[in-house]
Structure formats: structure tokens, C-alpha cells
Amino acid sequence: MINKSITRLLILSLSATFYCLGTISTVSAQNSFSKIKISGTLNVFEKDSIVLTYRSCKLPLGESAYLPYNQKTVAISDEGGFEFELPDTSLVYFNLSYKAKDGNIKEILNSYIAEPNDNVDMLIQNVDLNGTANNTIFAQNISFSGEGIQKYKYQYLLNKNQNDNEIKWELKKNLVVKNTIEAELERTISFANTLDDSSNSLSLNYESLISNEAYQLIKFNLFAKKMNIIYKHLNIFTERINSLNDTNKRKFMNFYQTRIKSNIAIPQDVLANSAFYPSFLLRQFLFEGRTINGRSLLDQIYEISNDKLRERVLTEYILNYYTHLDDQETIASNAIKKMNDPQYIQLLKELIKNQSFGTKVVDFxxxxxxxxxxxxxxxxxxxxxxxxxxxxxxxxxxxxxxxxxxxxxxxxxxxxxxxxxxxxxxxxxxxxxxxxxxxxxxxxxxxxxxxxxxxxxxxxxxxxxxxxxxxxxxxxxxxxxxxxxxxxxxxxxxxxxxxxxxxxxx
The missing domain is CATH 3.40.30.10 (Glutaredoxin)
Structure with missing residues (x-):
């Protein structure tokens, strides 16, 4: 295990890009036609517009996958007000940004989850830590009110906690420096743990206020997010690992099994809906194929026993690795024949169409x-x-x-x-x-x-x-x-x- 913090994976990391959590089948019938309302007041001197970008929760394909999204832009009123209404009837992730008159965009909220019946109003201040008002937006100076606000407060405080932890980590990261793979990976593990260090009490305060479905996905998305950070670095070290002598390689593999390789039990329905788990699996398969079992990514993907998870990982693999593949269209076409999910099939068909040599490129x-x-x-x-x-x-x-x-x-x-x-x-x-x-x-x-x-x-x-x-x-x-x-x-x-x-x- 990475360390004891993995057992308290209670939050969702707020990433640069945004992803969907997956359709939650247990959303109550009375919410089936509910809308999501997001409004607020932005206290800046120069009024222009607010941009909201969101995705429905059907296609959580990882941190860099090419997915459909929706975008709305509204003008800020003279009083600083703005309002959005989303027609989606399932969980969504949204980004909220301020667009200034010069075209520059300042991100306010990143990858916040919203649910049907949310009616949230926020007050976004332009007062810095010293109490000085100016035209700068401070994303850590927001208050929430309305229906569903506990979820927003929770994500807001978790984001602040993560930022604080990263600052502390930066101050102490160079205290111990050893020129070994294990030492470098220990530092990576330490950084990955900044996602939820010191958040245990905060999570306990909010767990009962958030739906169980969202809570489970948040928990395991965080686990996968942390593992993604670690496996990114592991894949950088594959050449060094393979060059070790037998004794040192056995030592490293023992380190890998005890400190990194996880046997944490995750419900299959959660895995199939996780936003980050597929990308973690791909990085794990890549690393183990290079250093342990010598098997290709595609072979390992096709051995995933859960049908929904396999289709999700396979779709992400093709979307992200398409330009790396020697026989792009054949691999994608064969995958389509083995899939049942119509949206994954459509995504891959569009990919083949748009990426085939000789396709007319849209005039941008x-x-x-x-x-x-x-x-x-x-x-x-x-x-x-x-x-x-x-x-x-x-x-x-x-x-x-x-x-x-x-x-x-x-x-x-x-x-x-x-x-x-x-x-x-x-x-x-x-x-x-x-x-x-x-x-x-x-x-x-x-x-x-x-x-x-x-x-x-x-x-x-x-x-x-x-x-x-x-x-x-x-x-x-x-x-x-x-x-x-x-x-x-x-x-x-x-x-x-x-x-x-x-x-x-x-």
C-alpha cells in the first residue's frame, strides 16, 4: 500500500481538465427531470462575461481523453450577477471561468460536481488576504448558499486543503535526497498524498451530507488520481529498472509490491463509473508490460473481466493512443465489433472518420x-x-x-x-x-x-x-x-x- 492515507480516500482531486463521474442509476425518480441552476455575484470592477463548461456524467474517460462538452457564456450584470441553468438530469462536472474584456480567462472553479436539483448561488469576492479590493479574482474567497451547497462547500474546502498541503510539501521536499529509484518514488508517493493529507476530519464532517453514490466515486477517483501520479513516474524509470542487476531488481520489485502495487477492494460498479481509474489501469499495464510481464497494453485490456470497465478502458486507450498505433483503423474497428455501449461505439466511429488520412479538415x-x-x-x-x-x-x-x-x-x-x-x-x-x-x-x-x-x-x-x-x-x-x-x-x-x-x- 502507498500508506495509511489510501484507506481514507475521501475526496476528489480538482484537476486542470474536468471529467464525468459516470451515470448513477440510483438517482431518484423525482429527480429524473430536474435541472441544475448555478448563479452568483462576481465582485470585480470590470464587468464582462462568465463562461461555464460542463459534461454530462455518461463518459468518464480519464484525464486527457477527447470527449463531448457543453459550453455557455453569459454577460455579467451591472450588479455583478450571472446565472446558468443546465438541462442535464444526471451528475455533471463543470468549470466556471471569468472572461475579461481583453479576452483573458481566469478560472474560478475547476471540475466541480453538480447534481439534479442543485440550486446554488455563490458570492465570489475580489478581496485578497490583506483585505485589499482590486480587479483580481481570488478563487479561495467564495461563499455558497442555496440547495446542494454542502457538496460545493466540501469541494471548495478540499481544494484549499490540497493547495495548502502542496505548499507545505514544496517547503520540505528537498530535505532528504538520495540517488535511488526507491527514494525518488518515495518523494512521488509523498507528493501524491498531498491530495488528501489532513482531510480526514473534514471528510467525516461532510460524508453524511453527500449522496453515497457520489461519495463512493469521489473516494475511488481520488485513489486512481494518486496512482496516476505515481505510475507516471514509474513509467519514466522503466529503462533504469530494466538495467538493474538481478539482486537490485528483486529488491525494487519487492518495493513495488509493498509500497505501490495496490490490492484495495473496489466494487465493480464503482470501477466502471470511475473518472480516473481507466487511465490509472492503462499506466499500470504499460509499466508492468515494460518491466514485468512483457505483454502489450491491448492484450492486458482485453483480459479485464468486467465488461463495462473493459469497454471504458479500451475506448480511452484508443482515443489517447490512436496516433501512436501502427494500424489505427483496424484496431479501432475491431474494438467496435466487441463493444455493446452505443456511446463508446459512436466515439470511436467519429474518431476513425475524423482521423482517417484524406479527411477534409474543418476550416478553423x-x-x-x-x-x-x-x-x-x-x-x-x-x-x-x-x-x-x-x-x-x-x-x-x-x-x-x-x-x-x-x-x-x-x-x-x-x-x-x-x-x-x-x-x-x-x-x-x-x-x-x-x-x-x-x-x-x-x-x-x-x-x-x-x-x-x-x-x-x-x-x-x-x-x-x-x-x-x-x-x-x-x-x-x-x-x-x-x-x-x-x-x-x-x-x-x-x-x-x-x-x-x-x-x-x-
């Missing part, structure tokens, strides 16, 4: 650093290379510095190709600074960003962009030419050849 419009609108259709007749990235993405930095920047130089005088760089940064100033820094892109590229919508822009859905960096090649007719990781991310030589072939194609 984004803005450049001068706020000038740029459309994809402007470049018809040229090969278009697009790279999606975000500030802080280490893989994006490595990709640009080690590979893409060299390829751009090879084609810098070629008028038959254009390089487009698309950032999903929500903060425009952060994006502009990253352009100047030159770590992710060049001022010579066509630099665009997703208009403050981050990863929620419609073009990301159409192109199935759910991990970064994400390079795509579009041919002269505006059709998808190549999106393969093997072709576009492995070497500058291979990428240059793909682009040359696209340029020379009639």
Missing part, C-alpha cells in the same frame, strides 16, 4: 499575437504543418528545440509550406511571453492560440488533440495528410521526408 479561425484573425482556408494550395503545445509542457520544449526548429530551417525558403504553432494557453500574456522565449515556437511561424478557450476549443475536438505536443500535417487541398507519432515526432529526418512528400504530391 484563430487569432495571432496581433489579434488578427487567421483561417486555415487562407493556406489552401500549401502544405500546412500544425504543432499544438502549451507553456510548461516539457515534451513540447524538447520537440521544438531538438526536432521541429531544425525542420523549419530546412524549409524556411519554401513558399509551398507554412508552419503554424497553436498554443492552448488560456492566458494571452503567458502565450506571448513564450513566443518571445523561443522554447516552444519561432516568431517566424504563424503563431496562434485558442482564443482563451484553452483545450476546449472546437478544433481540438475535431482533430482529436488530447496530448501535447501534437503535430499534424494537412495537404494542399486542406485534407489530413499525416498525424502519426512515428512519422512526425521521432526524428527530424523522417519529418522532413514526410513534408517533402506532401509538397511534391499533386
Amino acid at each position: 479561425m484563430l487569432v495571432d499575437e496581433n489579434s488578427k484573425e487567421v483561417k486555415l482556408s487562407q493556406f489552401l494550395g500549401k502544405v500546412v504543418f500544425i504543432d499544438f503545445w502549451y507553456t510548461g509542457c516539457s515534451g513540447c520544449t524538447l520537440y521544438y528545440q531538438d526536432l521541429l526548429s531544425k525542420v523549419e530551417k530546412d524549409f524556411q525558403d519554401n513558399k509551398k509550406i507554412v508552419f503554424i504553432s497553436v498554443s492552448i494557453d488560456r492566458d494571452k500574456e503567458k502565450w506571448l511571453k513564450s513566443i518571445k522565449d523561443g522554447k516552444y515556437t519561432s516568431p517566424h511561424a504563424v503563431n496562434l492560440y485558442t482564443n482563451g478557450l484553452g483545450s476546449n476549443h472546437a478544433i481540438l475536438k475535431q482533430l482529436a488533440v488530447y496530448s501535447y505536443p501534437r503535430p499534424i500535417v494537412i495537404d494542399k487541398q486542406g485534407k489530413l495528410y499525416n498525424n502519426s507519432r512515428t512519422d512526425l515526432r521521432i526524428s527530424a529526418v523522417r519529418l522532413s521526408q514526410i513534408l517533402s512528400d506532401a509538397i511534391n504530391k499533386n
Whole structure:
């Protein structure tokens, strides 16, 4: 076990992106046509609009999966008021953000769960810890009233607790430094435990005030969230682990079995509805396939005994790994034949349709650093290379510095190709600074960003962009030419050849 805190997994981590908990069949009949109302007052000097993005609770496919979402935007009244009404009749997750007049978006609430019959009103202050009023939104200065508020108070306090724990962890993280895999993983485990450290009494206070169905999913989603953090690091260490001698490898495997590998009992119906459990399983399968059993992800997925869980994990695998697969369409088509859930089947059919080579790419419009609108259709007749990235993405930095920047130089005088760089940064100033820094892109590229919508822009859905960096090649007719990781991310030589072939194609 990780440590005793796993036995008190009582909260749901509030992640960057938002996910659905899964349809809860036990929602009472009287709630079947209930709406969700979310309103509030935002005390800022500059009034503009509030953006609410939400998903129904049918498709909890993990932390980076490509899923449908709904978005509503309302103007803030002169008094600072706003109101949303959601038609959903099941649990939903929502994000709430403030959109300023300059287009910048400030997130207020992230991945909050709402249920039918919720009628919640919130007061969002602009007073900092010193009592000074200004035009900055402080997400930790919110009060709630109305129906269902205990759930919101609970999530709000849990988020604050997690933030406080992370600050404490940062202060002490370097006190003990040992150059061993086990020591590094112990630090990772320690960080993962910041999700719920010191939250036991808080959870006990709110457990009886929250539905049992939501409580169970919250508990095991947190468990899976923590395990995701740990298995991310484990997969970084696979090469080092495999290079250990027999004695040290046995020692590490003992550490893995006793400190990481979990045998915690989780009800199958909860597993099938968990938002984070499928992504945890995929990372576990990947690690164990590389270091223990030598088996492929797909083989391990097909051995999951629970039908609903297997379909969910299989769908997430294909959505997230599609551009990594050598035989994309065959694997997805075979999976569809073995599925029963119509929504998973539809998701995979749409993926095949949108990601098949020769598919017409939707004509999108984004803005450049001068706020000038740029459309994809402007470049018809040229090969278009697009790279999606975000500030802080280490893989994006490595990709640009080690590979893409060299390829751009090879084609810098070629008028038959254009390089487009698309950032999903929500903060425009952060994006502009990253352009100047030159770590992710060049001022010579066509630099665009997703208009403050981050990863929620419609073009990301159409192109199935759910991990970064994400390079795509579009041919002269505006059709998808190549999106393969093997072709576009492995070497500058291979990428240059793909682009040359696209340029020379009639």
C-alpha cells in the first residue's frame, strides 16, 4: 500500500481538465427531470462575461481523453450577477471561468460536481488576504448558499486543503535526497498524498451530507488520481529498472509490491463509473508490460473481466493512443465489433472518420499575437504543418528545440509550406511571453492560440488533440495528410521526408 492515507480516500482531486463521474442509476425518480441552476455575484470592477463548461456524467474517460462538452457564456450584470441553468438530469462536472474584456480567462472553479436539483448561488469576492479590493479574482474567497451547497462547500474546502498541503510539501521536499529509484518514488508517493493529507476530519464532517453514490466515486477517483501520479513516474524509470542487476531488481520489485502495487477492494460498479481509474489501469499495464510481464497494453485490456470497465478502458486507450498505433483503423474497428455501449461505439466511429488520412479538415479561425484573425482556408494550395503545445509542457520544449526548429530551417525558403504553432494557453500574456522565449515556437511561424478557450476549443475536438505536443500535417487541398507519432515526432529526418512528400504530391 502507498500508506495509511489510501484507506481514507475521501475526496476528489480538482484537476486542470474536468471529467464525468459516470451515470448513477440510483438517482431518484423525482429527480429524473430536474435541472441544475448555478448563479452568483462576481465582485470585480470590470464587468464582462462568465463562461461555464460542463459534461454530462455518461463518459468518464480519464484525464486527457477527447470527449463531448457543453459550453455557455453569459454577460455579467451591472450588479455583478450571472446565472446558468443546465438541462442535464444526471451528475455533471463543470468549470466556471471569468472572461475579461481583453479576452483573458481566469478560472474560478475547476471540475466541480453538480447534481439534479442543485440550486446554488455563490458570492465570489475580489478581496485578497490583506483585505485589499482590486480587479483580481481570488478563487479561495467564495461563499455558497442555496440547495446542494454542502457538496460545493466540501469541494471548495478540499481544494484549499490540497493547495495548502502542496505548499507545505514544496517547503520540505528537498530535505532528504538520495540517488535511488526507491527514494525518488518515495518523494512521488509523498507528493501524491498531498491530495488528501489532513482531510480526514473534514471528510467525516461532510460524508453524511453527500449522496453515497457520489461519495463512493469521489473516494475511488481520488485513489486512481494518486496512482496516476505515481505510475507516471514509474513509467519514466522503466529503462533504469530494466538495467538493474538481478539482486537490485528483486529488491525494487519487492518495493513495488509493498509500497505501490495496490490490492484495495473496489466494487465493480464503482470501477466502471470511475473518472480516473481507466487511465490509472492503462499506466499500470504499460509499466508492468515494460518491466514485468512483457505483454502489450491491448492484450492486458482485453483480459479485464468486467465488461463495462473493459469497454471504458479500451475506448480511452484508443482515443489517447490512436496516433501512436501502427494500424489505427483496424484496431479501432475491431474494438467496435466487441463493444455493446452505443456511446463508446459512436466515439470511436467519429474518431476513425475524423482521423482517417484524406479527411477534409474543418476550416478553423484563430487569432495571432496581433489579434488578427487567421483561417486555415487562407493556406489552401500549401502544405500546412500544425504543432499544438502549451507553456510548461516539457515534451513540447524538447520537440521544438531538438526536432521541429531544425525542420523549419530546412524549409524556411519554401513558399509551398507554412508552419503554424497553436498554443492552448488560456492566458494571452503567458502565450506571448513564450513566443518571445523561443522554447516552444519561432516568431517566424504563424503563431496562434485558442482564443482563451484553452483545450476546449472546437478544433481540438475535431482533430482529436488530447496530448501535447501534437503535430499534424494537412495537404494542399486542406485534407489530413499525416498525424502519426512515428512519422512526425521521432526524428527530424523522417519529418522532413514526410513534408517533402506532401509538397511534391499533386
